[in-house]
Amino acid sequence: MEKVKIAIIHNKTPLSLKVMSELSQKLIASGHEINQTEPELVISVGGDGTLLSAFHLFNHKLDQVRFLGVHTGHLGFYTDWRDYELDELVASLNTKQEASVRYPLLDVRITYRNGKEPKHFLSLNESTIKRNDSTMVADIYIKDEFFERFRGDGLSIATPTGSTAYNKSIGGAVLHPRINAIQLTEIASLNNRVFRTLGSPMVIGSHEWIEVRLQESDECVITIDQFRLQQDEIDSIYYKIADENIQFASYRHTHFWRRVRDAFIGES
Structure with missing residues (x-):
């Protein structure tokens, strides 16, 4: 397993703070490095607004970093993982071949x-x-x-x-x-x-x-x-x-039109 330098950007809600703490511990235990200034992977914990904040913090390093979102509220368009899937997220970092998805x-x-x-x-x-x-x-x-x-x-x-x-x-x-x-x-x-x-x-x-x-x-x-x-x-x-362009780490990527349906239409 290759060690990854990871920054975690989060909002201030109690759930996001709890998830950020748990995720940090799991990542360190798996051999990864928490690095808030020179990351290779930026994980946002919160909602789409949190990921937007993460993007603007690191938009001077877009050729060096990828982004990944953990959602602690309603399903967002920039988040592939939920707050209760931290073990699966860390396991995917350790075992799966990762590819990037680039968006304009x-x-x-x-x-x-x-x-x-x-x-x-x-x-x-x-x-x-x-x-x-x-x-x-x-x-x-x-x-x-x-x-x-x-x-x-x-x-x-x-x-x-x-x-x-x-x-x-x-x-x-x-x-x-x-x-x-x-x-x-x-x-x-x-x-x-x-x-x-x-x-x-x-x-x-x-x-x-x-x-x-x-x-x-x-x-x-x-x-x-x-x-x-x-x-x-x-x-x-x-x-x-x-x-x-922005690179999203696609360890797991939700189909875009499924996101649209879930966000605006819901279950039929």
Whole structure:
């Protein structure tokens, strides 16, 4: 058995703290190393939000780490193991040949009107753009070609793995995570004789990119997964499939459409 350096990221619920402690002991007893700074495998204990936090902690080392989720609540889209399956999880680390499943990420770049340095982010789920106190007006470009002028509450740009989150709640499509694409979905667009948009979600391929040029420079809110940024003097926000991707350790991998059925439909 090869020793694996493992970081455990967890939320603060009593069950997650208990599971984290038990899992650490079982991993150490099996010969693995708990290493919170230079891991090869990152295990999140909690829910999908915990795994998002783990991703952002280690997104500067995506070529070196794999991720695995242990769920301590309702079944999540990023978690293959439950809190009562720790022995099976450790046994699979010790005995099974592991492979990685790679999923696309969203590359976000913000440029400014006042000469401020651009900002760059990676998102696992989605990014949204909204104005604080009024509707947002923005020109949408796809691969540097003007597509439409949008007016409404905001825009959401999601990865396939994020398509089942906020994107779905605003009418976006559910995409299989192996599809190398991003999805643009409008949030309460205004359509009249002055403003006219497509009105339906758009799936953008890996060879294209989206540019959102804001028409007013006062403060807006941009989210990157669970993080919220108050920004002003924005010129453009660029979105594309990232060069990097996330690797999930697939010791055991639940069929994606089974996850969708279990999460949104349940037993028939």
